[in-house]
Amino acid sequence: ETGVTQTPRHLVMGMTNKKSLKCEQHLGHNAMYWYKQSAKKPLELMFVYNFKEQTENNSVPSRFSPECPNSSHLFLHLHTLQPEDSALYLCASSDYGTAQANYGYTFGSGTRLTVV
Amino acid sequence: QKEVEQDPGPLSVPEGAIVSLNCTYSNSAFQYFMWYRQYSRKGPELLMYTYSSGNKEDGRFTAQVDKSSKYISLFIRDSQPSDSATYLCAMASSGGSYIPTFGRGTSLIVHP
Numbered sequence: 001e002t003g004v005t006q007t008p009r010h011l012v013m014g015m016t017n018k019k020s021l022k023c024e025q026h027l028g029h030n031a032m033y034w035y036k037q038s039a040k041k042p043l044e045l046m047f048v049y050n051f052k053e054q055t056e057n058n059s060v061p062s063r064f065s066p067e068c069p070n071s072s073h074l075f076l077h078l079h080t081l082q083p084e085d086s087a088l089y090l091c092a093s094s095d096y097g098t099a100q101a102n103y104g105y106t107f108g109s110g111t112r113l114t115v116v
Numbered sequence: 117q118k119e120v121e122q123d124p125g126p127l128s129v130p131e132g133a134i135v136s137l138n139c140t141y142s143n144s145a146f147q148y149f150m151w152y153r154q155y156s157r158k159g160p161e162l163l164m165y166t167y168s169s170g171n172k173e174d175g176r177f178t179a180q181v182d183k184s185s186k187y188i189s190l191f192i193r194d195s196q197p198s199d200s201a202t203y204l205c206a207m208a209s210s211g212g213s214y215i216p217t218f219g220r221g222t223s224l225i226v227h228p
Binding site: 006041042096098105 | 159
């Protein structure tokens with residue numbers, strides 16, 4: 001497989017459920033990102049991992065918990081979500097901290113999350 | 117004021133039209149300017165990349181950056197139905213670790 005792969009593609013969960021989103025990149029990048037995309041709103045950066053270390057957390061509620069076990073895999077653990085958390089969750093990877101990173105910023109196809 | 121402003125549309129044009137998509141921004145530190153295309157049920161993919169001011173052309177696509185006005189544009193010539201997608205502008209700076217800041221995206225519909 002090549003590129004950035006996200007699973008599952010669709011997820012419906014109740015407000016009391018616990019679920020996880022998975023992202024895997026096959027590009028040799030050293031940074032991975034979680035974004036939230038809601039209708040008519042800009043992409044919201046949630047978390048940044050550089051060499052497996054979390055470098056940014058943009059005031060994301062604690063009901064979202066990221067995990068990066070290695071530079072190729074990224075998870076987003078979800079628990080006690082709210083209906084307003086329904087959105088498309090995108091994973092991306094790149095080389096971190098270089099201008100050339102912008103050339104290779106690669107997104108997965110996303111997980112469409114619906115919280116009921 | 118949002119850092120990056122982009123009209124969400126939708127913008128509907130006939131096939132063959134010239135399309136103009138635009139963004140304005142407030143952060144003068146931005147040096148790198150990107151346009152992404154996002155098809156339905158897909159993630160964004162990089163379409164054009166420009167450093168600092170000026171024009172860049174790639175086939176039917178031309179990206180323009182006017183740093184003095186804090187205004188960027190993407191032109192699509194001879195638009196095709198396959199160009200129907202959401203176009204997101206994005207900008208980055210060295211001070212922000214080159215992590216891009218995105219606009220809301222403009223939905224483009226090219227009808228036959």
